[in-house]
Structures are given as C-alpha cells and as structure tokens.
Amino acid sequence: MADTAENIEILVCTGTGGFASGAQKVIDAFEDEFEKQGLEAKVGKRCDIKKTGCRGLCANDVMVDVVMPGEEAITYDFVTPELVPQIVEEHMIGKEPVPKKVAGPYYGQFLEKQQRLIFSRCGTIDAESIEDFLAHKGFTGIRKAVTMTPEEVIEEVKKSGLRGRGGGGFPTGVKWSFCKATPGDEKYLICNADEGDPGAFMDRSILEGDPYGIIEGMMIAAYAIGCTFGYVYCRAEYPLAIKRLQKAIDTCYERGILGENCLDLGFKFDMKIKAGAGAFVCGEETALMASIEGERGMSRPRPPFPAVRGLWRKPTNINNVETFANVSYIFYNGAEWFSNIGTEGTKGTKIFALTGKVKHTGLVEVPAGTAMREVIYDVCGGILNNRKFKAVQAGGPSGGCLPAEALDAQVDYDSLIQAGAMMGSGGLVVMDETTCMVDIARFFLNFTRVESCGKCIPCRIGLKIMLEILERITEGKGQEGDIELLQDMAYDIKKSSLCGLGQTAPNPVLSTIRYFRHEYEAHIKEKECPSHSCKPLLKFEVIEEKCKKCGICPKVCPVDCIAWEKGQVAVIDKEKCTECTSCYDACRFMAIE
Secondary structure: OOOHHHOEEEEEEOOHHHHHOOHHHHHHHHHHHHHHHOHHHHHOOOEEEEEEOOOOOHHHOOOEEEEOOOOOOEEEOOOOHHHHHHHHHHHHHOOOOOHHHEOOHHHHHHHHOOOOOOOOOOOOOOOOOHHHHHHOOOOHHHHHHOOOOHHHHHHHHHHHOOEOOOOOOOEHHHHHHHHHHOOOOOOEEEEEEOOOOOOOOHHHHHHHHOHHHHHHHHHHHHHHHOOOEEEEEEEOOOHHHHHHHHHHHHHHHHOOOOEOOHHHOOOOEEEEEEEEOOOHHHHOHHHHHHHHOOOOOOOOOOOOOOOOOOHHHOOEEEEEHHHHHHHHHHHHHOHHHHHOOEOOOOEOEEEEEEEEOEOOOEEEEEEOOOEHHHHHHHHOOOEHHHOOEEEEEEOHHHOEEEEHHHOOOEOOHHHHHHHOOOOOOOEEEEEEOOOOHHHHHHHHHHHHHHHOOOOOHHHHHHHHHHHHHHHHHHOOOOOOOHHHHHHHHHHHHHHHOOOHHHHHOOHHHHHHHHHHHHHHHHHHHOOOOOOOOOHHHOOOOEOOOOOOOOOHHHHHOOOOOEEOOOOOOOEEOOOOOOOOOHHHHHOOOOOEO
16 A cells, blocks of 8 residues: 555545535545546556545535645535536646636635634544544553553643533532542443434534544553543434444454453453433433443432433443543643633633634634633634624523623633623624523523433423513513513522523523523513514514615515515515514615614
8 A cells, every 4th residue: 555645635525524525525526526537657667545524614524635745635515516627627627726726815814713622523533533532642641651550640630620521610620530530440431412402513524534543542441540441422313423443342342452451451341332312401411321231311419420320320431422532632742731721710722613603613622821802703703694783692591692892802611701701612603783581591501401301399490481571572572570580580590490501591581681682571561672673562664764675675575575676775565574684684784674
C-alpha cells in the first residue's frame, strides 16, 4: 500500500447531518468518477475516500475536503453528486480548485476563533478505522495512565481542573475519588450519552466521529477507579452513533484492547451499549441507572449517591460523553497543558450547539471563557437576516434566557450562573426580535413537563399549572397577579422537586421574567404581544410606515390574500387570511403586526 502521505484524500462528512444531506450519493459519485477517469493512472497517486464525522457546520453539508499530497485541505460545501465530476477533473487532475464551489470566507471565520480539541479527530479521521485512530495518538493516553498508580491518575485529573461537561460541572477527579474510596470489588462505570436537549447534538457528533476516543477515556477512568465493567447509555434515536460505537467496541475486543487484560496492560475492563428509549429524564443519573436495570426511568432520592450505591447497588461513577473525551487529551498532553486552557474556574474547551436565528448553525468548540458575543457574531456570523439580537437560551430547556446586556458574559460555568443561565450540556438557542419571550418560556416549560417522569408532585402538578398560566397569557387571557404566581410556584418547585429536571425546569420562566418582564405585562395588561409572535394576539395588518413595498409577503402567502403592486404598500384581506404567519416570518422589516 502506498504511503498515506502520498495519497490524495477525499474527506466526506458522514455524520448524521452529512448522510441526511446525501453524503453516500456523493461518495458513490466520487468512486464512479475515479473509475471512469482512470484517476490513479492519470495522477499517479492512490485516492482514498474517508468517511469522517461531523466538522460542525452541519447546515452546509455535504462538506468535502480534498487533500492533495503536501498541500492544505481545500473545503467544498453543499457538494452534490452532480458537482463531483467537476471537482475530480479540475482539482484532482487539473490541480486547480473549483473556485465558485469552494466554501466561502465564512468557513475560515467559523474555524478561526475555535480551538478544536475534542473535535480534532472529528472530520479528520475515518471514524470507523482503528488504524486512523492509532495514527492520531489513539490509546497512547491509557498507555501513559497505566505507568501511574490509580491514585496518581485521579490526582492528574484533579490537577487538570476538568469539570463534568454534562451540566452540573462537578470536578471530575473529585468524583472519581469518591467512587474509588468506596469499598467493594465490583464497581461500574457509565458514560451518559442520553442527550435530549432540543437542538443539542455534540455528544452524538463525538460518538459518530471519534468512537475510539470515548472508549479510551472510559478505560482511563476504569483503571483509576477500579471499575471492571462499563455501560454507554445512548438513546436509540442515535442509530449511527450506536452503530459506530458498537463496531469500535467489537474491534477492541478482537484486538485485545478490551477484556480480561486490556492491551496487555494488566487490568480488566468490559463494556457494552445500553440503548435507551429516549426519555429526557434518563439524563438524570438515578433515572438512567433505573433504565439500565430494566425498570422505568424514574429518579430516586439522593443520598445515597451513585458513588456509594449506584447501578445494581454497587459503587458507580457516571460522566457524560464530552467529559470522557476530554480525559484522553489530558493524558496525551498532561494536566498542566490542559489547565492552561480556559478560565480559573472552567478549564479546557467547551462545545456548544448553536441553533435558532443565527447565520451559521452548528457545533462550535471554543476555550472556556470566550465571550458569548464572540461565539454568536465572530464564529457564527451574527443574526439571520441582519435582524436585532434579542436573547440567547443557554443551557438547554432548563437553562435561562439572557438578553443583549449579557452578550459579553463569558461562556463558563460560573459566569453563566451569575448571569442567570447555566452551561448545561452546551445548547445555545439564539433568538431575534421576532421571538416572544413569554412564548419561548411556554415552549421550554412544555418540553420539561412532557418529559417529567411524574414521580414527585411538585414537578408533575406544579409544571402543569405553570404551563396553563403561560398558555393563558400567550392567548391574551392573562390576569393581574399571574407573574407573581409564576415566580412563587417556580421557587417552590425548584426547592421541592426530587431530581434535577424539576429543580431546573422553571429557569426559563424565571429568567424571562427577570429580563423581559415588560413583555409579560404587555400580554396581560394591554393584550398585546410586543414581538407580534403570539398568534391569538396578532392583528395581521401591514404597518404602512414600516413597509418597504418590496413585495415579498404576497409571494409567500399560501392563500393569496395579500394585494400588492410595485411601489405600493401591501394590503392583507383579513377575510381570506388563515393567520398562518408566513408573511410575518418573511418580512425582514417587521412591517406586519
């Protein structure tokens, strides 16, 4: 086989987003074109197609890198099978990239301020190739760890400052030491891959793009704590992640990397995948363990904590996917190197999933402490359609909505809590001036109410009543005293709920009242929605002084109820209007209320 450095490499994004956009057809087109063109005879090199994981800018899939020997990769986005013959002929044979199809300057901007540490192998290596993983430091971390005592390994993780990336931010090394110190010969290790936050998919991308890295991180933890069996609890809605991780586990058993004597290093570790049914509450560790044990995923009181009495009543340590992914890099490069990244309270990098009204949605990995403004504007290009930024929901459905005044907040555990939100798993939902903050609180509360296991009354009944109040307000039926009632109930539910789901579910309501109380008051007192978003309160009238006479609204109206002539203000026929909001969504000038 020819040396890899002499090969032409075609890296095709084959994460879930890539496949959904047609990555397999693009790969087939490349293979057909290679054969048709007799490419190897023409260029005198081998041509390898690598099926990589996601590289973050999922909205621009299918993304393809062409790497000519000795040259930097050239990235193409929105690649279709029809474009492939031109790329092969002009770039691979003619050695001139196709200029109009190369990803624009925004791609460089998207990557410039990122520090892709955990994602360094995603988008670079063949996700299913152990050879590629080994060529990129694979399993050198566990080989280094076993030269140390388990206590020294835990101390190294403590020195790194790594905090759990699942949302709580508890120091990882301290958590390991609790389980290590609990007596017992049989202990369990769990990787929490039950990622259920709306819009968040960073754990899925790591599993799809670098499955061996998670196995290595878990092996290091197992050696340090003394666990001999590990579970990866992954929701069944992630079939590609499960498929690739299972293949990686099988390969590791075939090569003696897992099993009775891992890598001939003198310790035992077995692992398997438990596919969950996709209940959000199973992200909570006691509910997750109940699910693995075959019971309904419901939380239970703590203490005892899992480190003392966890899975099958044995000492158990639970970390999430991103946490284990960090562990490998700590042992590749050392605790001191890791602790030099980030802030005093949050070391390393953090992956965020940006969705909503932002120009470039996707996954972003930045050093902890980067300002929210830099993430939204410098990395992701700012607000879609050049509208005004209004708020960002940080920390998933249980996080908080931060206003424009908080844009300079740093994205780290302590700063986000101080601002009224939380890091959570890393979801960031960006909202513009068309978003109603009362309605967004209703949306997130509805999500957590539906996903509640219903075991404790504050969560089961309290969230339902809060949701009913919010629904009344968005329908124009709010009453004096509703805001105060929502606040009282929110604080009571946070104090008395059994698990983290109920304890954090009221956060979107509290944060929107804190920063956008005037919108609640407008709905209740004036029966108006300032964002013109709540459908029962919409008037569906064109604001003459704001109308730019552009003619966009009649084009998107599905029932042709908007009259417009060039140079004239549009007029909506209310009798024909079905109040679908298509015109409102399309108008960039906020000229429809």
